[in-house]
Amino acid sequence: MRLDPQIRDWVLFPIVIIVFLVSVIRHYLFSIIPSKKPAVDKDTQREQQLLIRSNRICKNANMISKRSLISRQPFFLDETNGELNQDSKQKPLAMSMMFDPSMMTNMMKGSMGNMIPQVVLGQLISYLFKGFLVVKLPFFLPARFKTMLQQGIGLSSLDSSFVSSLSWYFMVYFGLSGIISLLFQAKDAIAHSYFSPIKEQKRQIQVPRPTPAPAPTPSLGNMGGTDKKDTLRNEKENWKMIDHFFDIQNSELELIGKPVNQEKVEKKQTTNKAKNPKKIKPQNKKIKPTTPKNKKRNTKKKK
Amino acid sequence: MNKNLQILKNKPNNWKAARGLLREYREKQQRNSYEIMKYGLPLIKKNSKRLSKEELFEVMEQVFLAGLDVNLEESNALLLKLQKQFPKSLRVTKLSGLFEEAMGHWKNAQIIYQSILKDNPSDQIAQKRLVCISKAQGNTKLTIQNLNKYLSHFQGDTEAWEELLDLYLSQQCYSKALFCCEELILAEPDNYQHHYQIANIYYTIGKRSDLIKARQYYAHSIKLLEEQNLKSFYGLYLTTNKLKTLFSRNLNQSETQINEQLLQFAKDKIKKFYLQKEDNNTKTTVLELLEIDN
Numbered sequence: 001m002r003l004d005p006q007i008r009d010w011v012l013f014p015i016v017i018i019v020f021l022v023s024v025i026r027h028y029l030f031s032i033i034p035s036k037k038p039a040v041d042k043d044t045q046r047e048q049q050l051l052i053r054s055n056r057i058c059k060n061a062n063m064i065s066k067r068s069l070i071s072r073q074p075f076f077l078d079e080t081n082g083e084l085n086q087d088s089k090q091k092p093l094a095m096s097m098m099f100d101p102s103m104m105t106n107m108m109k110g111s112m113g114n115m116i117p118q119v120v121l122g123q124l125i126s127y128l129f130k131g132f133l134v135v136k137l138p139f140f141l142p143a144r145f146k147t148m149l150q151q152g153i154g155l156s157s158l159d160s161s162f163v164s165s166l167s168w169y170f171m172v173y174f175g176l177s178g179i180i181s182l183l184f185q186a187k188d189a190i191a192h193s194y195f196s197p198i199k200e201q202k203r204q205i206q207v208p209r210p211t212p213a214p215a216p217t218p219s220l221g222n223m224g225g226t227d228k229k230d231t232l233r234n235e236k237e238n239w240k241m242i243d244h245f246f247d248i249q250n251s252e253l254e255l256i257g258k259p260v261n262q263e264k265v266e267k268k269q270t271t272n273k274a275k276n277p278k279k280i281k282p283q284n285k286k287i288k289p290t291t292p293k294n295k296k297r298n299t300k301k302k303k
Numbered sequence: 304m305n306k307n308l309q310i311l312k313n314k315p316n317n318w319k320a321a322r323g324l325l326r327e328y329r330e331k332q333q334r335n336s337y338e339i340m341k342y343g344l345p346l347i348k349k350n351s352k353r354l355s356k357e358e359l360f361e362v363m364e365q366v367f368l369a370g371l372d373v374n375l376e377e378s379n380a381l382l383l384k385l386q387k388q389f390p391k392s393l394r395v396t397k398l399s400g401l402f403e404e405a406m407g408h409w410k411n412a413q414i415i416y417q418s419i420l421k422d423n424p425s426d427q428i429a430q431k432r433l434v435c436i437s438k439a440q441g442n443t444k445l446t447i448q449n450l451n452k453y454l455s456h457f458q459g460d461t462e463a464w465e466e467l468l469d470l471y472l473s474q475q476c477y478s479k480a481l482f483c484c485e486e487l488i489l490a491e492p493d494n495y496q497h498h499y500q501i502a503n504i505y506y507t508i509g510k511r512s513d514l515i516k517a518r519q520y521y522a523h524s525i526k527l528l529e530e531q532n533l534k535s536f537y538g539l540y541l542t543t544n545k546l547k548t549l550f551s552r553n554l555n556q557s558e559t560q561i562n563e564q565l566l567q568f569a570k571d572k573i574k575k576f577y578l579q580k581e582d583n584n585t586k587t588t589v590l591e592l593l594e595i596d597n
Contacts, residue, residue, distance in 0.1 A: 040425045045456070052459035053486075060492045064485045065516065071482075248498075252522035256564040 001136075011129050011165055018125075019172045022117055023180045030113060043089035050083055051235055058238035062247040069244055077239060084239070088231040122169060126151055129165035137161040311342055318350040325362055339369035344377060360388065367398060371405040378402060393419065397428060409436050427457060434463075443470060461490045468500070477508050495527035499535050506542055511550045518542040518565065533576055540569035 054076055061069050076084045133150070141149070141160045149163040250260040307324035310317055321342040328339060343366040351359055363381050370378030382395075382402050389395045396419055403412035413436055419429040434453050438446040450467050457463065468483035484501040491497060502520035505513040521538040543566035546554065554562065570593055577586045 042425045042456075045425050045427075046458075049457050049459040056459070056489045060489045063488050063492045068482070068485050248516075248519045248523045251526045252519050252561065252565055255522050255525060256561065256568055258561070258564075 003134075007132060007134060011132075011134055012168065015125060015129070015165065015169050016172050016176070018121070019169065019176055020180070022121060023176065026113065026117060027180075027184055047088060047232065050232070054084065054235050055238065058242055061242045061244050065246055066244055069242070073239070077236065084232045084236050086232055087229045118173065122166060125169045126164075126166040132164070133162045134165045134168045135163050135171075137163060308338070315342070316345070318346055318353055321346045321350075322354065322358075322362075325365055329361065329365055334369075334372075336369035336372035339365060340373045340377070343369065347381075360385065364394075364398065368401070371401060375402075375405060378405070393423065393426075397432075400429070400432060404432070404436060404439065409440055412436055427460075430456075431463070434466075438466075438470075443474060446470060447474070459490075461487065464490070472504075477504055480504055481508075493527060495524045495532060495535070498524040498527065499532075499538065502535070502538055502542075506538065506545075509545075511546075511553055514542055514546050514550070518546070518562075522565070533573070536569050536572045536576075539565060540573060543569060 057069075057072060074082065076082050079085065130151075139161065143160055146158075146160045149160065149167045150158065151164050151166050253260050305324065305327070307320040307327065310320040311324065314320075325339060325343050325346070327333075328335060343362055346354070347359070347363060347366060354362060363385060367378050367381040367385070370376075370381065379402065382399060385395050385398065396415060400412050400415040400419070403409075403415060413433065416429040416433050416436075419426055423429070430453055434446060434449045437449050447467070447470050450463060450470065454460065454463050454467065464483050464486045468480055468487065471477075471480040471483060481501065481504050484497060484504060487494075487497045488501060498520045502517045502524065505517035505520065518539060521535050521542060524535040525532060525539065543562050546562050547559075547566060551559065574590065574593060577589050580586055
């Protein structure tokens with residue numbers, strides 16, 4: 001079964017061209033309408049940075065000595081003055097977003113700018129290109145999709161993989177969004193400057209999303225309005241999970257080919273023999289002379 | 304060498320290569336001011352029609368920044384053009400602040416940045432520049448205070464921690480410098496230079512436990528990068544030598560053994576490195592000195 005070349009020329013390609021042109025026009029329109037970046041609150045900024053630093057410390061705690069780690073703990077974990085025991089001063093975003101006028105324009109641009117052309121075009125296309133089949137989908141669909149995909153056609157016995165022009169429109173819309181974002185990303189990539197480092201730029205590139213969800217505004221934290229106060233306290237979990245072992249002391253042993261320090265050797269042995277009792281982690285760098293027995297028996301090579 | 308740069312050395316008028324070179328420098332945020340000025344300025348003056356309007360202003364900003372290092376007059380002219388085109392722009396105001404700094408008009412620059420902060424109190428760059436002004440004036444104590452205030456707000460700013468480290472080292476506050484260096488290691492644990500730096504600080508403090516830590520950090524720096532890291536091998540050699548000569552009484556047997564092995568390891572590597580090189584004065588001197596300790 002072949003597609004009528006006239007349908008191909010006058011329906012398939014025009015729909016692709018229409019979608020492409022509309023996306024391009026929309027992109028340029030959006031870049032003309034000025035949108036203010038939402039002003040980041042000073043307190044929010046400070047807390048974000050605090051969380052970043054706290055995260056870093058917990059992640060890489062094994063790179064610094066135990067004493068340094070302990071010296072940082074009061075700043076974060078002190079009962080009364082520690083940073084992670086304070087109430088978070090971030091304003092709940094959901095409410096303020098509704099009423100802040102500059103955010104309104106952003107939201108309008110985001111959700112409406114995507115939804116309205118999509119709906120309008122969809123209606124237009126289903127009106128203009130009514131009454132014939134355009135595409136046969138290569139996969140099988142259950143019969144329920146017939147009402148959605150075969151809008152202008154009344155044949156109830158027709159295979160549901162033959163679809164009308166509206167569904168072709170949707171396919172093109174979702175498909176082209178990737179290509180279009182590539183095109184405009186290449187353009188935006190020309191604009192790197194002293195003041196906007198590359199990482200920030202990537203976040204700010206407005207990708208025309210096909211879904212009617214709001215376009216990605218720079219997120220300032222959690223969207224859940226309930227537990228705002230505890231954003232800092234939740235970070236304390238990370239600190240509890242720190243299992244400090246000064247990894248650096250093993251590097252010198254590795255360089256001269258010695259088996260590495262006690263704790264790591266034992267971790268390997270416990271996988272083989274369940275008999276090994278739990279031993280205390282080495283507190284300082286003094287290598288205790290009680291270990292040579294273990295080291296002599298342990299003929300495994302450690303690199 | 305850079306492909307575009309090669310083309311430009313042969314044909315300095317090739318506007319395509321110039322544009323490509325400037326784009327690369329913008330992407331990588333490189334500060335090759337002389338080259339940017341040399342190839343970017345003709346691009347703006349003669350070939351401005353070849354660039355799209357957006358790119359033209361990006362290039363103007365880039366050449367402006369290069370001019371702050373190399374040619375202040377051109378920067379002034381560019382700044383006036385940018386101000387004419389974007390009269391109320393925050394970005395251009397920051398550029399004008401930079402220009403005042405480059406000219407040495409500290410008070411003017413401060414006024415500009417403080418007015419920026421009035422309207423945008425959370426602007427990171429203006430706050431940073433205020434610290435830079437006090438540093439440029441040579442007032443180390445004040446700079447340290449301001450930088451600490453900045454860091455209490457922006458705790459994740461690695462660049463600022465590096466700057467604070469340099470300031471403390473210049474004032475010989477080694478324990479505080481250690482703290483900053485640890486922050487750098489926590490931020491970038493795979494960067495061999497931070498480990499090398501902290502090892503230097505521990506070595507400088509010089510007590511027995513610090514020397515051992517220094518030795519371990521030098522070893523870690525070597526572990527991260529062996530190829531072009533001769534300085535860490537030197538550090539390792541010096542630390543182990545110092546431990547051997549000054550603290551041999553305070554080390555027990557296994558520790559002495561490890562120390563000796565590391566000393567030998569460092570010596571061998573340094574020798575190996577210099578034997579690969581051509582004969583020159585440094586080579587003979589180093590090899591002789593290494594033999595003396597035997």
